[in-house]
Amino acid sequence: MTFWTLLLANTRLQLRNRGSLFWHFAFPLVFMTLFGLIFGRGAGMLNIGLVTNDSVPAQHFQAAFNEIEGVKLIQGEENTLLEDLQDGQIHVLVVFAAAAAGQPVDVELFYDQNEMLATGTARSVVRGVLDGITRAVLEVPELFRLKETAISTEELTFMSFLLPGVIGMSIMFSALFGTAYPLVTEREKGILRRVKLTPVKTAVFLGAKAVGMTVIAFMQAAIIILTGISLFDVQILGSLFAAALVVLLGALMMVSLGLLLAGVAKRVESVDSIANAIAMPMMFLAGTFFEIDGAPDWLQSVALILPLTHLNSALREVLIRGQELAAVLPALLTMVAWALVFILAAAYLFKWESPKIQGNNRKVL
């Protein structure tokens, strides 16, 4: 009963605040739409250079690409195509090396590091196609992936790649700000001290906040998925139940980080700067908009441990690539681990009152 009243109050607080309404719901939609208009269908062909050796995989590659809208294959000599790449005429260059039968084919990929977005898309498209081919051909002995895995080439449009990233990003921003901001404000205003005088359990009080933010995360995911399907032809291959579990874990992980942030930030103003300092780099490094495998190795290793990386990749695997939950178990476990770390640190750092509020608060404020 205490819990439900708290949950209701928290939800009211979030929904009655124009700022948080915008950040929770309008912002991800604006984001999706803008990216869709700029990079989505029709807008700018992806030019992919191809050097083949007439091997079977290369032929499959060619065939697969002819089916994809918005991608133009340009065949030619390696040297001329490399120059084209440098001139920006093509986004990536794929070179199939000659290979003996039964051996994996060496495929070399060239791209322009400065063109992160376009080449990122092109590269994920190429990678997806190659994945598809290996599955189709299955002549390569060291490939053990399941034959049934549903992968269609169409799903790998930029919007398909982007959609799970936008969900992950939105959950991160909303949970971080939506948890830390109200808590630090309540602490500064002395509301938390007042609450501390009541017999409510800390776990119930904070738990209601966590659950409230998780509900918002679900609403965000639903809105983004619906927009993706209706406006950008994104195909959702995976089970929504599996996706919901990923969203749940992701939201709890980010809310825990938000609680930790509320313990670290002494004042409301520092919530902004700390949250942005955490979220902004993470947003880019976690493969929200494009894969970062063009980045230096050390940076990639950093990216590999980031919480958002696992949320994004699990969402992408489940929603877009149609994987089972079992296939993303490592990512799920990593999220649980992060959540535990954040919760423990938050419990250690959480304070009911700011030093400022004690005593003659009226004069200090």
Added chain:
Amino acid sequence: MIIDVQDLTKRYGGLLAVDKVNFAVEQGEIFGFLGPNGAGKTTCLEMMEGLRKPDGGQVLLKGISVWPNPGKVKNLIGVQLQSTSFYEELTVKEILVLFASLYNRRLSEGQLESLLSMAGLEEKRNAYTNTLSGGQKQRLAIITALVNEPEIIFLDEPTTGLDPQARRRSWEIIRELQGKGKTIILTTHYMEEAENLCARVAIIDQGKIVAIDQPQKLIEQLGKKAKISFASSRPLESVFLAQLGAEAGQVSSAEGQVLFASDPAQTIGVLLEKAKQEGIVIHNLHVSSPSLDDVFLGLTGKELRD
């Protein structure tokens, strides 16, 4: 004796904010803490509420020791903190329902109604708290302290910053609570508030209780003397004052010089005559009966508000 405070002490670094405070309050009493800024009123109250940990002494509420486990008295007490802030996006009614739920209570429509009418907020039940006036906010804070039907109510400066009319409105609420048998302990900077409301007041200065009694008794300590206040063109020398047959009171900035005289007519006559001889001009001459303000000034050498 529903409240029993013994040797309560709090230190902030080198500062002794509350210094071995002792007092007791009877059930149904309105007990006032009177003291200037920084005297230690809030610190003392918050140690009794279980919000700040004392460095010494103990607090018994209805025989239960607040420390080391303040959780035990949470259902016994209602608290209005010195700074009153609410969730701005919630309405008056939602605030009351929320706080009741924090005590695991559901407010019945009747309880809600009687709380709102006590505070005169019936028409504001659906108003967001940031649209309330200062007085309405203070009254909301008071009734929020009542949602758990506490026996002991702590009010930290319930009327500071309010105009006289709003202040009287709050007094009515406090009296109504007393009528219901609640024990109330409040802090104030206002003498009339203490004189009007409190059965007994403790005058606290620099963390110590310097006097504790009924307001009328405290005033009588000054004797049945009249208070003569005036301003002079030159400060009067003490020899001069000695000849007036009156004792000099503490000089307070607002009033100029203050004398307490048992025969005011005689003292004023001598004063004016001497002043004339010395070429000193006396103006703003007043005769009045002493108030708690004067007691306070006499005891602490300070005025209540700075």
